[in-house]
Amino acid sequence: MSxxxxxxxxxxxxxxxxxxxxLGGILLVWAGLMGLSLQRAxxxxxxxxxxxxxxxxxxxxxxxxxxxxxxxxxxxxxxxxGFAWVARGVEPGFVGRLKAEGxxxxxxxxxxxPTLGGCTATPVDTARIAATRLQ
Numbered sequence: 001m002s003x004x005x006x007x008x009x010x011x012x013x014x015x016x017x018x019x020x021x022x023l024g025g026i027l028l029v030w031a032g033l034m035g036l037s038l039q040r041a042x043x044x045x046x047x048x049x050x051x052x053x054x055x056x057x058x059x060x061x062x063x064x065x066x067x068x069x070x071x072x073x074x075x076x077x078x079x080x081x082g083f084a085w086v087a088r089g090v091e092p093g094f095v096g097r098l099k100a101e102g103x104x105x106x107x108x109x110x111x112x113x114p115t116l117g118g119c120t121a122t123p124v125d126t127a128r129i130a131a132t133r134l135q
Contacts, residue, residue, distance in 0.1 A: 042105040045096030048089045050076070051106045053098050055083045063102075071097035 043051060053073075055064050061078055064085050068075045073089035087098070087106075095106045 038105070038107075041107055043095045043108055045099065046093055047106070047108075048092050048094040049108075050086065050088045051095070051108055052079070053085050053087045053103045053106050055085075055103055057083050059083045059102070067098065067101035067103065071101045071103075073098070 053064070053068060055067070059082075061082070064078075064083065065075045068085060068087045071089065071094060072091055073087045073094055076086040076088055078085050089095075089098075095103075098106055
């Protein structure tokens with residue numbers, strides 16, 4: 001027989017389940033808000049000009065570049081994402097044609113480029129991009 005008292009059970013045996021549920025709820029709300037934000041940030045089908053064209057993940061560079069050209073645009077450069085390209089279309093309706101060629105969405109110019117360096121973002125030099133011509 002032992003003289004030590006038996007350990008008492010915890011008053012609130014919540015454990016890691018609550019933390020996991022809270023994290024899951026936060027991620028679910030974040031994903032919903034991001035989806036809504038991206039949907040509202042997408043350019044209308046009648047837009048032309050410089051934009052970020054987003055394709056399905058796994059789309060090869062050749063497929064994305066060909067889709068931009070078939071839509072009547074110029075591929076400017078790829079991004080670090082691989083399935084997103086900076087493209088330029090000079091005729092109205094470029095976004096609609098891009099979507100018809102397989103793009104998921106197109107987004108307007110952002111104040112920072114998709115190239116990140118450490119904790120800072122590299123600003124986009126729009127004059128240099130506009131001067132870029134495909135050979």
